[in-house]
Amino acid sequence: MRIGLLGFGVVGRGVYEITAAREDMQVVKVLCLEDVTLPDAEVTRDYNAILADDTIDTVVEAMGGLHPAYEFVRGAIEAGKNIVTSNKALVATFYDELLPLAESKGVQFRCTAAVGGGIGWLSELGRARRVQTLRQVGGIMNGTCNYILDSMTRLGLTYADALAQAQSLGYAEANPSTDVDGIDTWHKVILSSNIAFGISLEHDSVPVAGIRSISAEDVAQFTAHGYVCKLISTGKRTDGSYSVYVQPTLVAQGEPEAAVPSNYNLITFIGDTSERMSFYGQGAGRYPTAYNVVQDCVDLLEGNGFYSVYGEKIKAVNDDMLCYYVRGAADAWLESNKADAWGEAVITKPVAVADMHAWLKNHPGAFIAALPIKN
Amino acid sequence: MRIGLLGFGVVGRGVYEITAAREDMQVVKVLCLEDVTLPDAEVTRDYNAILADDTIDTVVEAMGGLHPAYEFVRGAIEAGKNIVTSNKALVATFYDELLPLAESKGVQFRCTAAVGGGIGWLSELGRARRVQTLRQVGGIMNGTCNYILDSMTRLGLTYADALAQAQSLGYAEANPSTDVDGIDTWHKVILSSNIAFGISLEHDSVPVAGIRSISAEDVAQFTAHGYVCKLISTGKRTDGSYSVYVQPTLVAQGEPEAAVPSNYNLITFIGDTSERMSFYGQGAGRYPTAYNVVQDCVDLLEGNGFYSVYGEKIKAVNDDMLCYYVRGAADAWLESNKADAWGEAVITKPVAVADMHAWLKNHPGAFIAALPIKN
Numbered sequence: 001m002r003i004g005l006l007g008f009g010v011v012g013r014g015v016y017e018i019t020a021a022r023e024d025m026q027v028v029k030v031l032c033l034e035d036v037t038l039p040d041a042e043v044t045r046d047y048n049a050i051l052a053d054d055t056i057d058t059v060v061e062a063m064g065g066l067h068p069a070y071e072f073v074r075g076a077i078e079a080g081k082n083i084v085t086s087n088k089a090l091v092a093t094f095y096d097e098l099l100p101l102a103e104s105k106g107v108q109f110r111c112t113a114a115v116g117g118g119i120g121w122l123s124e125l126g127r128a129r130r131v132q133t134l135r136q137v138g139g140i141m142n143g144t145c146n147y148i149l150d151s152m153t154r155l156g157l158t159y160a161d162a163l164a165q166a167q168s169l170g171y172a173e174a175n176p177s178t179d180v181d182g183i184d185t186w187h188k189v190i191l192s193s194n195i196a197f198g199i200s201l202e203h204d205s206v207p208v209a210g211i212r213s214i215s216a217e218d219v220a221q222f223t224a225h226g227y228v229c230k231l232i233s234t235g236k237r238t239d240g241s242y243s244v245y246v247q248p249t250l251v252a253q254g255e256p257e258a259a260v261p262s263n264y265n266l267i268t269f270i271g272d273t274s275e276r277m278s279f280y281g282q283g284a285g286r287y288p289t290a291y292n293v294v295q296d297c298v299d300l301l302e303g304n305g306f307y308s309v310y311g312e313k314i315k316a317v318n319d320d321m322l323c324y325y326v327r328g329a330a331d332a333w334l335e336s337n338k339a340d341a342w343g344e345a346v347i348t349k350p351v352a353v354a355d356m357h358a359w360l361k362n363h364p365g366a367f368i369a370a371l372p373i374k375n
Numbered sequence: 376m377r378i379g380l381l382g383f384g385v386v387g388r389g390v391y392e393i394t395a396a397r398e399d400m401q402v403v404k405v406l407c408l409e410d411v412t413l414p415d416a417e418v419t420r421d422y423n424a425i426l427a428d429d430t431i432d433t434v435v436e437a438m439g440g441l442h443p444a445y446e447f448v449r450g451a452i453e454a455g456k457n458i459v460t461s462n463k464a465l466v467a468t469f470y471d472e473l474l475p476l477a478e479s480k481g482v483q484f485r486c487t488a489a490v491g492g493g494i495g496w497l498s499e500l501g502r503a504r505r506v507q508t509l510r511q512v513g514g515i516m517n518g519t520c521n522y523i524l525d526s527m528t529r530l531g532l533t534y535a536d537a538l539a540q541a542q543s544l545g546y547a548e549a550n551p552s553t554d555v556d557g558i559d560t561w562h563k564v565i566l567s568s569n570i571a572f573g574i575s576l577e578h579d580s581v582p583v584a585g586i587r588s589i590s591a592e593d594v595a596q597f598t599a600h601g602y603v604c605k606l607i608s609t610g611k612r613t614d615g616s617y618s619v620y621v622q623p624t625l626v627a628q629g630e631p632e633a634a635v636p637s638n639y640n641l642i643t644f645i646g647d648t649s650e651r652m653s654f655y656g657q658g659a660g661r662y663p664t665a666y667n668v669v670q671d672c673v674d675l676l677e678g679n680g681f682y683s684v685y686g687e688k689i690k691a692v693n694d695d696m697l698c699y700y701v702r703g704a705a706d707a708w709l710e711s712n713k714a715d716a717w718g719e720a721v722i723t724k725p726v727a728v729a730d731m732h733a734w735l736k737n738h739p740g741a742f743i744a745a746l747p748i749k750n
Binding site: 259273290 | 389393494495498499506507629631633634641646647648649650654655660662663669
């Protein structure tokens with residue numbers, strides 16, 4: 001395999017290092033805007049030098065961001081090159097374009113490192129689909145949020161201090177919005193659901209609530225009631241109807257999710273014969289992410305392509321009925337659905353997920369967290 | 376694929392049910408001593424009827440036990456049939472015979488369900504080996520022991536009551552020795568280490584301590600010191616030397632292992648690029664186990680054979696230095712290695728794992744548990 005590598009940052013450099021030790025694949029050209037010299041690969045600032053190189057059969061995209069990653073990947077597919085990418089925003093956003101295009105061009109497309117970093121999550125979804133119907137996917141998919149929530153819970157930090165600590169450790173970006181507002185998790189659960197269920201979700205039908213508004217007082221309430229707050233994604237299939245959403249969720253102390261420390265991920269699928277299977281590991285970082293990029297390259301060499309089928313466009317209905325902790329806003333709807341109070345926060349009666357998120361859109365400063373379903 | 380199924384108990388019946396819905400494989404003959412009639416498979420009490428059937432290309436062994444499973448599997452390999460088995464005792468015990476024999480006969484051999492039930496553990500070890508060197512494998516591999524230890528810790532039960540409850544739920548057998556004495560975990564860590572490291576361990580060099588002697592007072596001490604006791608297996612490679620052992624181990628509350636409830640498993644590998652990856656799920660049960668048996672059949676159809684290479688015979692050295700909780704026996708060696716006391720139990724200075732287990736062999740009524748390594 002002769003690889004054109006787009007990007008030479010955290011992940012790209014890791015891919016270069018791991019492949020350098022292998023005989024079955026070789027990075028021959030690297031797209032990089034900085035001054036880098038490599039012993040056995042040509043470094044170029046010109047994407048077209050990679051596109052036009054007919055000896056390159058596979059493009060590994062490790063740039064991140066939507067543009068120009070989208071244009072470059074699209075161009076590579078059109079030029080008949082296989083694609084391996086770790087870019088969840090790219091694949092989730094342009095799923096409807098890139099997957100059918102790759103299929104029509106007869107090129108392979110893999111993106112295992114896009115969800116869970118080093119966890120072989122998407123490849124395991126593909127494996128699971130061979131034998132069973134998947135019912136549910138989701139879990140803790142964002143290490144930045146987990147680090148912040150874990151620090152607030154275990155060390156009693158404020159949100160601002162926990163975020164600052166995450167930033168100083170390199171776990172959060174200067175502008176943390178993509179992580180703390182749940183966008184990263186949203187991309188990941190859309191992509192996971194598409195692959196697990198063989199569908200293509202309408203993005204607008206998947207609501208997301210982040211952790212930006214959580215306070216130390218919220219966390220103290222959760223602890224007092226025996227709960228730990230985690231940012232949890234959910235994708236469920238029930239009788240051909242789908243519920244897919246991202247929201248802060250209370251987990252009972254003693255549950256596996258409650259024990260996930262620092263910036264780790266814990267991702268779960270439920271299948272009708274395997275039952276619950278969970279995967280725990282580093283959801284980011286140079287080598288874990290590069291590890292799964294190289295795994296994808298090995299899979300291409302072994303003839304294993306995309307994990308799933310590209311399926312019909314689906315709107316998530318989100319009619320699950322959940323109780324919520326709601327703080328920071330009040331109105332008649334909330335009052336009419338009030339079942340209890342924890343400090344200044346309202347605990348609702350069971351309400352539809354779609355209704356709770358519609359309410360939150362009109363009260364953007366509020367903080368919500370779903371309570372666990374009582375068995 | 377035309378399958379001869381050996382055994383029609385918990386796992387065998389599950390395999391039959393899952394394959395019945397598939398077009399790419401069919402159970403055509405079932406070896407079963409009971410009166411069973413199946414709509415689309417012949418039931419026989421005669422193993423030779425399966426062996427002599429040239430239309431059967433794959434034998435699925437779901438009988439359990441060493442004999443006659445060994446003779447039947449060996450015969451099937453010699454007859455040129457591929458093997459899928461969920462029998463960890465068989466594969467661990469006869470690794471040196473069955474693997475080279477299968478290789479010499481050009482037949483494929485898979486046993487994913489043998490470790491972790493429904494967890495795709497061995498298949499993921501095979502995947503990991505494609506890209507990286509594995510450094511460590513192990514974890515909670517026995518649901519029966521986890522159920523007993525979890526009930527003692529969370530509910531304050533005695534060992535006898537926890538065992539009786541596990542038996543009444545079908546999680547433990549009438550004679551629980553294989554589980555509570557750690558033999559099941561011992562087979563699993565030997566098999567996992569062989570596959571992860573491409574070696575063949577000398578069984579006698581792998582020590583095992585079980586949970587039979589644990590008391591409610593031991594558990595109370597662990598809780599008071601912030602620990603949860605789990606039966607943990609360890610297989611480590613360090614500079615070409617191997618340490619492999621099974622023993623009760625104290626885990627700090629808040630660690631992922633400490634949160635594993637009921638009869639679940641949590642199994643982990645550490646690789647030099649993926650870093651830590653853990654797998655959580657049902658380690659037993661009809662459908663999870665049958666799920667991985669059928670996955671193996673799909674892998675055979677896709678041309679994926681054994682996970683690893685059959686490697687050289689290795690003695691584990693077990694020179695890791697650990698501190699232990701030791702209760703129920705005393706002698707000069709223990710006294711000379713005493714660092715502290717918890718109630719009537721001794722906490723040792725760091726001692727070699729091999730030395731601690733050699734001592735335990737001479738004090739079979741004692742209970743030992745390794746303390747976590749302080750960072």
